[in-house]
Amino acid sequence: xxxxxLPGHGSGGKMMNDLIENTIRRIFGGSSVQIDDSAVLKLPHxxxxxxxxxxxxTPIFFPGGDIGRLAVNGTVNDLAVMGAAxxxxxxxxxxxxxxxxxxxxxxxxxxxxxxxSAGVSIVTGDTKVVPHGRxxxxxxxxxxxxxxxRDPERRDIVPGDRILINGTIGDHGMAVMSERNRLxxxxxxxxxxxxxxxxxxxxxxxxxxxxxxxxDPTRGGVASVLNEITKGRxxxxxxxxxxxxxxxxxxxxxxxxxxxxxYVANEGKVVIIASKDAAERILDVMKxxxxxxxxxxxxxxxxxxxxxxxxxxxxxxKRLLPLLIEEQLPRIC
Amino acid sequence: xxxxxLPGHGSGGKMMNDLIENTIRRIFGGSSVQIDDSAVLKLPHxxxxxxxxxxxxTPIFFPGGDIGRLAVNGTVNDLAVMGAAxxxxxxxxxxxxxxxxxxxxxxxxxxxxxxxSAGVSIVTGDTKVVPHGRxxxxxxxxxxxxxxxRDPERRDIVPGDRILINGTIGDHGMAVMSERNRLxxxxxxxxxxxxxxxxxxxxxxxxxxxxxxxxDPTRGGVASVLNEITKGRxxxxxxxxxxxxxxxxxxxxxxxxxxxxxYVANEGKVVIIASKDAAERILDVMKxxxxxxxxxxxxxxxxxxxxxxxxxxxxxxKRLLPLLIEEQLPRIC
Numbered sequence: 001x002x003x004x005x006l007p008g009h010g011s012g013g014k015m016m017n018d019l020i021e022n023t024i025r026r027i028f029g030g031s032s033v034q035i036d037d038s039a040v041l042k043l044p045h046x047x048x049x050x051x052x053x054x055x056x057x058t059p060i061f062f063p064g065g066d067i068g069r070l071a072v073n074g075t076v077n078d079l080a081v082m083g084a085a086x087x088x089x090x091x092x093x094x095x096x097x098x099x100x101x102x103x104x105x106x107x108x109x110x111x112x113x114x115x116x117s118a119g120v121s122i123v124t125g126d127t128k129v130v131p132h133g134r135x136x137x138x139x140x141x142x143x144x145x146x147x148x149x150r151d152p153e154r155r156d157i158v159p160g161d162r163i164l165i166n167g168t169i170g171d172h173g174m175a176v177m178s179e180r181n182r183l184x185x186x187x188x189x190x191x192x193x194x195x196x197x198x199x200x201x202x203x204x205x206x207x208x209x210x211x212x213x214x215x216d217p218t219r220g221g222v223a224s225v226l227n228e229i230t231k232g233r234x235x236x237x238x239x240x241x242x243x244x245x246x247x248x249x250x251x252x253x254x255x256x257x258x259x260x261x262x263y264v265a266n267e268g269k270v271v272i273i274a275s276k277d278a279a280e281r282i283l284d285v286m287k288x289x290x291x292x293x294x295x296x297x298x299x300x301x302x303x304x305x306x307x308x309x310x311x312x313x314x315x316x317x318k319r320l321l322p323l324l325i326e327e328q329l330p331r332i333c
Numbered sequence: 334x335x336x337x338x339l340p341g342h343g344s345g346g347k348m349m350n351d352l353i354e355n356t357i358r359r360i361f362g363g364s365s366v367q368i369d370d371s372a373v374l375k376l377p378h379x380x381x382x383x384x385x386x387x388x389x390x391t392p393i394f395f396p397g398g399d400i401g402r403l404a405v406n407g408t409v410n411d412l413a414v415m416g417a418a419x420x421x422x423x424x425x426x427x428x429x430x431x432x433x434x435x436x437x438x439x440x441x442x443x444x445x446x447x448x449x450s451a452g453v454s455i456v457t458g459d460t461k462v463v464p465h466g467r468x469x470x471x472x473x474x475x476x477x478x479x480x481x482x483r484d485p486e487r488r489d490i491v492p493g494d495r496i497l498i499n500g501t502i503g504d505h506g507m508a509v510m511s512e513r514n515r516l517x518x519x520x521x522x523x524x525x526x527x528x529x530x531x532x533x534x535x536x537x538x539x540x541x542x543x544x545x546x547x548x549d550p551t552r553g554g555v556a557s558v559l560n561e562i563t564k565g566r567x568x569x570x571x572x573x574x575x576x577x578x579x580x581x582x583x584x585x586x587x588x589x590x591x592x593x594x595x596y597v598a599n600e601g602k603v604v605i606i607a608s609k610d611a612a613e614r615i616l617d618v619m620k621x622x623x624x625x626x627x628x629x630x631x632x633x634x635x636x637x638x639x640x641x642x643x644x645x646x647x648x649x650x651k652r653l654l655p656l657l658i659e660e661q662l663p664r665i666c
Contacts, residue, residue, distance in 0.1 A: 008659025013553055015659045040415065040481075043379040050372045052423035052476055053459045056467075082373060090385035092474050094427070126386045126474075130664065134389075134469040141425050141459075143385055143476035148373075220346055326341025326348045331463065 005099040010129025019127065023101070027108040028091070028122045039123035041088055043147055049084035051075060052143040058331045060107065060137055062179045064171070064191030067140055068107035070267055070333060072114040072122075073195045074218065075144040080197035081214040081270055083204060084146025086118065091142055092126040096135035107138065118195040120144070150208065155275070157212045159235050162279035163299035164272040166199060166292040167192065168245040169222055170261035172268070173332050174253045183256075188249040194268030199289040203272065206285050210278035215271050218333055222298075223262040223321040225271050226309035239299035239311040239321075262311070263324060265332040273301065338432040343462025352460060356434070360441040361424070361455045372456035374421055376480055382417035384408060385476040391664045393440065393470055395512040397504070397524030400473055401440035403600055403666060405447040405455075406528045407551065408477040413530035414547040414603055416537060417479025419451060424475055425459040429468035440471065451528040453477070483541065488608070490545045492568050495612035496632035497605040499532060499625040500525065501578040502555055503594035505601070506665050507586045516589075521582040527601030532622040536605065539618050543611035548604050551666055555631075556595040556654040558604050559642035564656075570642040572632035572654075595644070596657055598665040606634065 008015035053074050060067040072089065079086040091111065095104065115122050171192040178189050196216070204211055217225045222244075226237040239262075246254075246261050254261045268291060274282050279297055286292035304310075309321040341348035386407050393400040405422065412419040424444065428437065448455050504525040511522050529549070537544055550558045555577075559570040572595075579587075579594050587594045601624060607615050612630055619625035637643075642654040 006659070007663045010552075010663065013557065013657035013659050016552075017656065039383045040417075041381050041383055043376070043381060046376040046379055048374050048376060048478075050374055050421055050423065050478060051457050052425045052474065054425045054427055054461050054474060056427060056461045056463050084373075088383060090383065090476050092385045092387045092476075094387055094389060094472060124384050128387050128389045128472075128664075130389050130469065130472075133466055136463065136467040139427060139461075139463075139472075141385065141387060141474040141476075143423050143425075143474075145381075145383060145478070219343075219349075224346065323350065324346035326339070326346050330340045330343065331461075 003101055005095045005097055005101060005129055007097055007129055009095065010127060016127060023105060024108060024125060027112050041123060047148045049079050049082040049146040051078040052141065053078065054139060054141040055333055056139050056331050057176060057333050058136060059179055062191055063175045063189060065193035066107055066110050067138060068111040069114045069193055071140040071142045072111050072118065073193055073267060074333060075142040076118045076120055076195040076197050077216040079144050079146030080200040081216050082146065084148050086120045086144055086146045086197050088123045089115065089120050089142050089144040090124045091122050091140065094135055094139040095127065095129045096137050097129055097132045099137050104138065114195065118197055155209065155212055157229065157235065157273055157301055159301050159303050160276045161212055161273050161301040162276055162297050163237060164274060164279065164283060164295065164297050166270055166286050167294040168247050169266055169269065170246060170250040170254060170264035172266050173264035173329050174250045176332050177329055178253055183253060189253065192266055192268035194291050196268065196270050196291055199286060199291050200270060202285050202289060203282055207278050207282055210275045210282065211272060212275065213273040217269055217271050218265050218267060221263040221265060222271060223309060224323060226321065227323040229273065230307050230309055232307055234306050235301050235303055236305040236307060237299060237309040238302050238304065241311050241313045243296050243298045245294045245296050259328050262321060263328060265329065267333065336434055338428045338430055338434060338462055340430055340462055342428065343460060349460060356438060357441060357458060360445050374456060380481045382412050382415040382479040384411040385474065386411065387472060387474040388666055389472050389664050390509060390666055391469060392512055395509045395524055396522060397508055398526035399440055399443050400471060401444040402447045402526055404473040404475045405444050405451065406526055406600060407666060408475040409451045409453055409528040409530050410549040412477050412479030413533040414549050415479065417481050419453045419477055419479045419530050421456045422448065422453050422475050422477040423457045424455050424473065427468055427472040428460065428462045429470050430462055430465045432470045437471065447528065451530055488542065488545055490562065490568065490606055490634055492634050492636050493609045494545055494606050494634040495609055495630050496570060497607060497612065497616060497628065497630050499603055499619050500627040501580050502599055502602065503579060503583040503587060503597035505599050506597035506662050507583045509665050510662055511586055516586060522586065525599055525601035527624050529601065529603050529624055532619065532624050533603060535618050535622060536615055540611050540615055543608045543615065544605060545608065546606040550599050550602055550604050552598050554596040554598060555604060556642060557656060559654065560656040562606065563640050563642055565640055567639050568634050568636055569638040569640060570632060571635050571637065572644040574644050574646045576629050576631045578627045578629050592661050595654060596661060598662065600666065
């Protein structure tokens with residue numbers, strides 16, 4: 001096989017077939033599934049969740065993950081936070097002419113390994129090649145289908161509800177930024193890229209009626225998710241600064257760049273709004289999952305600033321967390 | 334709204350929200366569906382088809398269509414040829430910084446109009462922005478879900494089966510190539526871009542047991558589809574040159590460029606393999622559909638060259654139609 005992607009790899013001809021057969025299908029496997037065309041699938045229920053995401057992260061390899069791992073986990077998490085069990089995903093590649101096929105293989109292997117661990121099947125795909133200078137190595141779209149194992153039961157968010165997260169914030173964004181800009185760091189910065197469907201299932205199975213809302217705080221970070229929840233509502237979201245888990249390394253780089261970690265993308269985190277009385281027990285369940293060891297209750301819903309998200313600092317000050325106008329960290333996912 | 338796409342349009346912030354609210358959601362509509370996250374969907378059956386395709390065609394506007402129309406129809410057709418009724422599609426945009434938002438709107442309107450006409454709902458989406466020189470105006474991924482209204486019933490292809498197509502070949506590829514390279518043409522070259530789910534439903538509803546195979550001959554054209562069908566099999570595919578509908582304008586440009594129309598991409602065509610005894614009646618049904626007025630029986634399955642596709646010319650000569658090694662026409666879809 002060629003060492004570099006050539007325009008012919010995106011044709012309908014033999015080069016494309018070879019790439020699909022010898023690389024993509026070999027890695028993703030599954031004689032019963034089709035990688036290059038529609039897949040025929042059987043679902044246990046007629047009610048599904050459907051999502052799509054294109055990943056354009058740069059660099060494509062970063063501490064804690066790569067674009068392939070991100071592409072699988074991002075879509076798995078989008079389904080999981082809807083309360084659905086992710087089952088099938090697609091993989092559509094846009095390859096830049098000249099891209100290293102060894103790197104492609106690493107990325108596909110990473111996708112396969114992550115999909116296996118998440119329990120999803122990669123069942124259909126597409127491959128396009130664009131000329132040099134019309135892409136950036138590789139962009140990956142993953143779309144996903146999840147099934148609902150029970151009817152979605154979601155009660156209204158009310159004052160007093162608690163805001164939980166399954167660990168430290170800002171790791172993904174800062175790891176990618178540091179790698180991209182070769183910022184000096186102790187090497188401790190690492191993306192939190194992970195699939196959360198198993199953790200989420202434990203929580204929703206244990207507390208089906210107590211979960212009011214779940215969302216993965218990717219682009220725009222935790223602050224943007226809280227803005228989304230509170231926008232136009234009669235309640236606000238108050239965060240307790242001292243409860244928010246942030247690694248010192250992340251704090252350091254954020255401080256250096258003048259960025260608030262609450263706006264930095266995460267790729268292995270879920271923000272959960274849960275009823276007050278169940279919050280501590282939910283926290284216990286989360287902490288027993290490998291992806292939730294540092295879970296914390298980071299805030300609560302209240303009525304002090306309706307429609308707003310704000311943070312109460314350790315010394316008692318309060319600061320609004322507005323939705324940012326534009327992005328601080330481009331191409332983080 | 335800004336006139337050009339800026340990096341902030343791909344952030345998790347206000348600019349992205351405005352783009353989604355004021356442009357994408359306004360055009361795609363539907364208060365019951367989410368455009369920027371997972372959609373929760375109800376399916377009538379548990380058996381589905383799932384497909385994905387990224388469209389990187391250049392130029393993005395061409396005679397007979399645009400990248401948006403192509404993106405909807407391509408995915409609708411991928412589902413339809415599987416025998417599924419397309420119901421839901423996703424829309425993931427990769428926008429290049431500096432892309433004209435007026436053009437974006439035209440493309441989204443085109444997607445919406447085509448989706449409405451095909452009877453599919455655009456239910457979930459994603460928007461990423463890449464820097465100038467890391468994309469090419471706009472790439473669109475559409476993934477799609479189709480449902481099976483009956484259990485797929487597909488009998489084996491056998492010698493004697495007929496090969497049908499719903500009209501002229503090569504129109505899409507030649508229209509795009511001519512537009513891209515500003516080739517002199519009478520202006521008669523026009524993409525055949527169309528959704529075929531309605532035509533296909535008529536055929537499969539009328540002749541459920543007679544259809545052996547359906548495929549849309551996009552990249553690689555009709556010749557590549559026939560290679561796919563016959564590869565490693567005990568039968569071959571014989572085409573009758575005089576029966577293959579090709580517009581004179583397409584013949585002309587193909588001749589000039591030294592390209593065989595059988596290898597040129599179509600975006601509104603379906604190749605159908607059907608049992609001999611039903612072929613003429615299927616042809617009649619196809620001809621009564623707006624997208625099948627020039628339908629023809631273009632060949633048959635035989636055993637003369639097992640595993641091969643070949644063409645019998647008007648003067649009785651025979652020529653093999655091998656799978657091409659690499660692409661003749663890049664970025665045609």
